[in-house]
Amino acid sequence: MKNKHELVCINCPLSCGIELTEEDGEILEISGADCKVGLKYAEEEFRDPRRTVSTTVKVEGGVLPLLPVVSASPIPKSLVTEAVRVLAKVALKAPVADGQVVYRDILGTGVDIVSSRRLEAETTAG
Amino acid sequence: MSGARKPQCVVVGAGPAGLGAALAAREAGLRDVMLVERDFELGGILPQCIHDGFGSMVFGQVLTGPQYAQRYIDRVEKAGVEVKLNTMVLEMAPDRRMTLVNSREGIYDIEPASIVLAMGCRERTRHQVMIPGYRPAGVICAGAAQRDINIDGLMPGRRVVILGSGDIGLIMARRFTLEGAEVEGVYELMDHPGGLTRNVVQCLHDYDIPLHLSHTVAFIHGRKRVEAVTVAAVDGNLKPIKESERLVPCDALVLSVGLIPENELSKQAGVELDPVTSGPVVDERMETSVEGIFACGNVVSVFDLVDWVTRTAETAGRAAAEYVLEGRKRGAVVRVNPGRNVKFVVPQVVGSLDRGADFYFRVEHPERAVRAMVLAGGGEVYSRKAKMVRPPEMVHAGIDAVAGSGKVLDVTVEVVEEEGGASKKKKRGRR
Ligand SMILES: Cc1cc2nc3c(=O)[nH]c(=O)nc-3n(C[C@H](O)[C@H](O)[C@H](O)COP(=O)(O)OP(=O)(O)OC[C@H]3O[C@@H](n4cnc5c(N)ncnc54)[C@H](O)[C@@H]3O)c2cc1C
Ligand code: SF4
Numbered sequence: 001m002k003n004k005h006e007l008v009c010i011n012c013p014l015s016c017g018i019e020l021t022e023e024d025g026e027i028l029e030i031s032g033a034d035c036k037v038g039l040k041y042a043e044e045e046f047r048d049p050r051r052t053v054s055t056t057v058k059v060e061g062g063v064l065p066l067l068p069v070v071s072a073s074p075i076p077k078s079l080v081t082e083a084v085r086v087l088a089k090v091a092l093k094a095p096v097a098d099g100q101v102v103y104r105d106i107l108g109t110g111v112d113i114v115s116s117r118r119l120e121a122e123t124t125a126g
Numbered sequence: 127m128s129g130a131r132k133p134q135c136v137v138v139g140a141g142p143a144g145l146g147a148a149l150a151a152r153e154a155g156l157r158d159v160m161l162v163e164r165d166f167e168l169g170g171i172l173p174q175c176i177h178d179g180f181g182s183m184v185f186g187q188v189l190t191g192p193q194y195a196q197r198y199i200d201r202v203e204k205a206g207v208e209v210k211l212n213t214m215v216l217e218m219a220p221d222r223r224m225t226l227v228n229s230r231e232g233i234y235d236i237e238p239a240s241i242v243l244a245m246g247c248r249e250r251t252r253h254q255v256m257i258p259g260y261r262p263a264g265v266i267c268a269g270a271a272q273r274d275i276n277i278d279g280l281m282p283g284r285r286v287v288i289l290g291s292g293d294i295g296l297i298m299a300r301r302f303t304l305e306g307a308e309v310e311g312v313y314e315l316m317d318h319p320g321g322l323t324r325n326v327v328q329c330l331h332d333y334d335i336p337l338h339l340s341h342t343v344a345f346i347h348g349r350k351r352v353e354a355v356t357v358a359a360v361d362g363n364l365k366p367i368k369e370s371e372r373l374v375p376c377d378a379l380v381l382s383v384g385l386i387p388e389n390e391l392s393k394q395a396g397v398e399l400d401p402v403t404s405g406p407v408v409d410e411r412m413e414t415s416v417e418g419i420f421a422c423g424n425v426v427s428v429f430d431l432v433d434w435v436t437r438t439a440e441t442a443g444r445a446a447a448e449y450v451l452e453g454r455k456r457g458a459v460v461r462v463n464p465g466r467n468v469k470f471v472v473p474q475v476v477g478s479l480d481r482g483a484d485f486y487f488r489v490e491h492p493e494r495a496v497r498a499m500v501l502a503g504g505g506e507v508y509s510r511k512a513k514m515v516r517p518p519e520m521v522h523a524g525i526d527a528v529a530g531s532g533k534v535l536d537v538t539v540e541v542v543e544e545e546g547g548a549s550k551k552k553k554r555g556r557r
Binding site: 008009010011012013014015016034051052054055056058063064065066068070077080081084098116117118 | 166167173177178182188190192193275276277278279304305322327332430431513514519
């Protein structure tokens with residue numbers, strides 16, 4: 001049986017409305033995307049939806065108590081909430097460099113979680 | 127008082143606008159550029175915007191807010207810009223004299239040869255949308271909640287109602303959920319979401335958070351702390367419908383009801399403001415009505431994308447440098463006419479199109495299958511098809527130099543129905 005899925009591309013602000021037609025899991029047609037990124041997105045959203053995760057982790061001795069972190073590439077959508085829970089238990093020591101790996105291979109996805117800014121240590125002088 | 131320092135350019139505010147402008151002014155040849163920021167670090171609003179979605183145009187890559195800021199911070203630090211943190215500009219006069227304050231130097235004056243305003247914007251508050259009820263703790267603006275959670279590690283509530291579906295509200299719906307709070311729903315007065323569709327999808331749909339369009343908060347309950355809100359559907363005049371009222375228990379009401387450019391300083395200096403954007407009236411070089419004072423980013427108009435903020439900043443920084451090094455460029459200017467389905471256009475005035483220009487505008491109502499056009503001196507200088515235009519999204523029209531436009535041309539920006547749009551739509555089938 002043919003099924004139609006209405007999707008919205010989230011890769012750029014144009015937010016194209018995409019229609020994906022499929023039969024028994026086989027993609028027949030993708031229409032409505034304005035560019036190639038949208039085609040790839042629609043296919044992935046149908047077969048293996050993924051999202052970039054961003055959250056914060058605790059930092060000791062930094063100019064701020066939290067460090068923003070982000071997944072180096074998108075992870076399966078179904079694992080996002082669990083990934084944030086795992087990262088809530090992480091605590092680092094300042095200083096932290098921009099792009100430093102904070103957590104390797106989150107939930108066995110093969111994706112690393114990296115720092116998304118530089119965070120200096122708190123100076124007691126001055 | 128001639129002991130005051132005289133920097134070549136002072137940039138007020140170190141968000142993406144200020145960072146971009148300071149860098150551009152330096153690269154365009156100014157030796158003495160001073161960047162003044164009241165916060166303890168550079169980056170403006172970006173360090174708290176930990177989600178991704180920044181920079182697809184400037185870097186061709188999707189970055190988080192802190193990552194986008196970090197790239198500019200690194201460049202500004204290398205470029206030899208003088209950075210003054212924890213320093214606030216208190217006053218600014220029409221002759222560009224400024225009063226600054228910080229805890230080490232106290233209050234002091236400077237006399238910059240040029241100024242770039244990059245103060246960003248502030249959130250509209252409960253007061254400005256006039257929600258009836260008590261005044262308990264727990265009513266908080268979305269950007270402030272974002273700062274609490276992402277910078278300071280504080281949770282403003284555990285059971286949350288969000289009023290307004292602007293991008294920050296949508297993003298915070300997801301953030302609260304990921305942090306373990308329950309978001310009861312997002313309520314939007316208008317019949318369409320205020321934020322980008324992609325944020326509705328990945329912030330609400332992904333987490334099954336309901337979006338109630340044509341709804342509002344009709345009353346806030348709780349004397350000390352928010353205990354509940356009354357929500358209601360609204361009629362065609364946006365008035366709550368009594369019979370539809372429903373009580374929703376919660377301990378926080380998060381407001382995402384709009385941003386207003388921050389222009390207290392601009393007013394002091396006599397900068398002409400546009401009543402529609404609430405920001406300075408600027409020309410194609412981002413110069414305001416006051417000689418030597420330029421402006422860029424959200425202080426001019428609230429942009430949806432940081433990439434546009436950076437572009438306006440580069441224009442402003444370069445123009446400020448040119449002003450200092452080569453003298454005044456601005457001659458006579460004409461108003462830009464907002465044509466069909468155009469709510470406002472930045473720049474509002476144009477002096478010359480000799481070097482091309484970037485126009486940014488918002489539409490009044492959503493429309494499909496259209497053409498964005500710029501007409502100058504009666505001729506068409508820009509025309510681009512657009513599948514869809516929506517009020518929350520800024521439309522950009524970058525025009526090339528218009529040859530021989532030595533004299534000031536009459537400029538109109540408009541959105542027109544695409545010729546043959548209807549038949550084309552049919553061919554493509556429904557979307
Ligand atoms: C919550 C939120 C989420 C967003 N999400 C996205 C997104 O996903 N993608 C995207 O592309 N864009 C996004 N944006 C838009 C983008 O981040 C903003 O448009 C951009 O940060 C505006 O830059 P700015 O430099 O004009 O202002 P700001 O970043 O607000 O910087 C202004 C700076 O000026 C300083 N200042 C103000 N007055 C003074 C004074 N008198 N003296 C000294 N300093 C002063 C302030 O402290 C502040 O640091 C978002 C914006 C917000 C608010
Ligand atoms: S399909 Fe292409 S143009 Fe359309 S939203 Fe996706 S990335 Fe943007």
